Amino acid sequence: MIFDTHAHYDDETFDEDREELFARMQSAGVGGVVNVGASLQGVRASQELAGRYPFVWAAVGVHPDEVGSLNEETLQWMYELCREPKTVAVGEIGLDYHWNREPHEVQQQWFIRQLEMAKETGLPVNIHSRDAAQDTFDLMKEHHAGTTGGIIHCFSSSAQMALDYVKLGYYIGIGGVVTFRNARVLKEVAAEVPLDRIVVETDCPYLAPEPNRGKRNSSLYLPLVIEEIARIRGVSAQEIEDATWENAHRVYRKLQE
Ligand code: NI
Secondary structure, three states, X not given: OEEEEEEOOOOHHHOOOHHHHHHHHHHHOEEEEEEEOOOHHHHHHHHHHHHHOOOEEEEOOOOHHHHHHOOHHHHHHHXXXXXXXXXXXXXXXXXXXXXXXXXXXXXXXXXHHHHHHHHHHXXXXXXXXXXXXXXXXXHHHHOOHHHOOEEEOOOOOOXXXXXXXXXXXXXXXXXXXXXXXXXXXXXXXXXHOOHHHEEEOOOOOOOOOOOOOOOOOOHHHHHHHHHHHHHHHXXXXXXXXXHHHHHHHHHOHHHHO
């Protein structure tokens, strides 16, 4: 079975056929999905989806672009949601120096607060890092993010950085980008990270794999990602599917309860 460790099915591009898509998923081999919050609205919607579908779980967290909406009250509300039985992670949280929607200090402050939330509620984290590789890593080390563990989502840095995260106790999230012809570094990452530390993800509706690049993404396209990782590593797609399924259950500990 395939496990999608990072999806955004609350996105409005799914409003038309969400029900139908979820109905097809399990027969297409997708056995689990974690819907990841990005905004406060997304956090709420993720809880609703997890409540409605038995194979959907939720992550609770606010993306660096959206941390301007956080305050003590909304943080408290997220703490409560972290204790819900179907909340398996805190995320997506991190730093985004590409769009710079919020000042770096504000991003860092809420990244740390949400890391603390993960520690205090015993959850792993789902990390978003764009054009901020060194700051993300340094901040995580400084705040002992190794104690929560988690996934570096949509990994986009070097193979060396991936191995440093693995050493810190993290898993590397690989999605549609690995199928792009020009994704030389990510293909290297897919080859070098130990197989017991790779998970697959869509980040849908974004980042559809080839040959669907540019279209709306969904978990139904994950076999294309799995096949590409298998091709790069010279193993069968089944081996990658089985390993990434197991890895998802190891990193999202609450799935086993
Ligand atoms: Ni995402």
